[in-house]
Amino acid sequence: MEAVLRCEGLVKRFDDRAAVDGVGFEIAAGETYGLLGPNGAGKTTTISMVCGLLKRDEGTVIVAGEPIDTSSVEERRAIGYVPQEIALYPDLTARENLRFFARLYGLSDRMDERVDEVLDVVGLTDRADDKAEEYSGGMQRRLNIGIGMLHEPDLLILDEPTVGVDPQSRNAILDSVAALGSLGMAVLYTTHYMEEAERLCDRIGIIDEGRIVAEGDRRELIGLIGEADTVTLQITGADGCAERVAAIEGVESAQLEGEELIIIAHNAGSLLSEILVVVRDAGATVKGVNVDEPDLEAVFLHLTGKALRD
Amino acid sequence: MTTALLLARKDLVQRLRDRSFLILGIIAPFFVAYILSLVAGPVYDYGFSADYAISDETGSVGEGLAEGLVDSGFGAEVVGSEDAARALVDDGEASAAILIPAPSPVGDPPPIVVYGDLDDGTAVVVAESIAESIANQSDAVRVLITETGNPASVGAYLGQEPPVGWVQGDAGDKVLDGITYLSVGMAIFFLYFTVQASIINIVEERMNGTLQRLLMAPVGRGSILFGKTLSSSLTGLLSMVVLVVATTLVLGAAWGPVWGVALLSLAAVVNAMGLGALIGTYARNAEQASQFAGIVATVLAFIGGVFVPISTEPGLFDTLTRISPHRWLLDGFGANSGTGTVVDVLIPTLVVAGIGVLLGLLAFGRRSKLTGVV
Structure with missing residues (x-):
């Protein structure tokens, strides 16, 4: 599939320090790519260069087939940008904010229709004519995202859009972002929240100290550290059950400890139904199931020697 | 041009809604001039x-x-x-x-x-x-x-x-008569706050991220700059128009020929914009920019004789007062109000506007500090 965003060898130095040092990745249409890293890792600097807001020292950025740099104008139409800050005009209503940016992007012909669509997507139709300053933080964040996607860009860039948001609003924002990929947009999502990257992103680039240290989908990244999943079954009447489960292809080990059968397996989720059938055939009754998978936090720790929130 | 008008319109709507234009641009200068004409009449008035x-x-x-x-x-x-x-x-x-x-x-x-x-x-x-x-x-x-x-x-x-x-x-x-002196002085004094508030709005937009959004739009950066300049000019000139009319009708101020008032007002706006933009490049945030601008505008107004009519006897003090655009503007409005010649109006106009352009060029050279775009 043709990449909507292709960046290669991005370098940005501030004085002698390289804030971004050779970053490169691609995002296809409909794909959500997460740039996961702690504060100061180089995420915002990277996307500033991708947007053409920051002059890069080295590297190339191609969006929708067009090179992007700080002098690009018309090429920026392919990019939607949601900054980390709540970048709204508080004295204007949500509708006025959207209409202003719609005009700026030349959407005059179908402005009202598109504004209504976006208000619907971000769930603000009922409050569309209230001033943005009267919104809760979560509603402002959703409007912030709405402005970025207003002109239906090929590439939507979201820079940590859930920072400082309460859990309920955060869920609403993540749902909105999850819907973007299905609209066919390529989404670049930066975050230092591991669970957001896991939930939203098709592929993830782990960035630290200005470099992408690993890239892939969640399973591939976890595979890098060689850790397997742990499945714990609470069972009764399990004589001989452990041996049968251990014989399943993909299961590394199965061990009965009291009424708990502890199974170590790679990609346990895909094996779970087979495991349950074997256990049932062995005459055991399953009372509970728990699957523990290694997460990206563990991957990050393994790759960088530090926690994501350091 | 369309982008510039769009930006200017948005800025004006914001300034009207947050009431800063009404307060700084119209109500404050008019009422301060009015109150001073009542309270400080023995100093300023007939x-x-x-x-x-x-x-x-x-x-x-x-x-x-x-x-x-x-x-x-x-x-x-x-x-x-x-x-x-x-x-x-x-x-x-x-x-x-x-x-x-x-x-x-x-x-x-x-x-x-x-x-x-x-x-x-x-x-x-x-x-x-x-x-x-x-x-x-x-x-x-x-x-x-x-x-x-x-x-x-x-x-x-x-x-x-x-x-x-x-x-x-x-x-x-x-020489301006007392009421006109107060009216001109207050109008100029608050004009700097009004115009600079618009320019400092760029710093505010930089801080809250909307400037990055504007810069990300498929419009030239020149259009954005022009739009901001346009909104600053319009607020300043609108403020002057309202004050000239109001002080003439209500206080009886004699501003003189319209062409002179227009030229001097435009020069003041250019100067205030240049000064505001330069100040903006040195401020870390909008609040700091407002504080800097307020201090500079007040000091220049004092030096320029806005609050207290100053001696015009030649000498060091007279020379010092001429570092203030307010002094030049008071001279220009005085000539316009009295029977000064066209040259007497044009010289202060050119000096004030020229300094404004110079300050604006210095600010342009430091624009990355204002916009945050490196």
């Missing part, structure tokens, strides 16, 4: 308690002038000679003397002399206005000279052209 001595060698003007002054609440006395009138001033019994000479049958008409101490500048300013009105009504007397309180110097200037630089040259023609 209503103060000055006493004037009048000598009249024509025999036809003095009595009527004295009656008029008394009717207006001043003290006025017609004395028998110029020496007697000067003596009253020297003795502190009169604020200023208006010396009206006899018409000369040949040659240039002799000058009316206003004799007073510039330390009592307001009384002299008022006397100048009175003398000017007489001069304007008399074919025989056209030249006006303002004197210091040094009696020995009086004779040297009688019948001569005023020396260059002496009390704004032929100052009597270019």
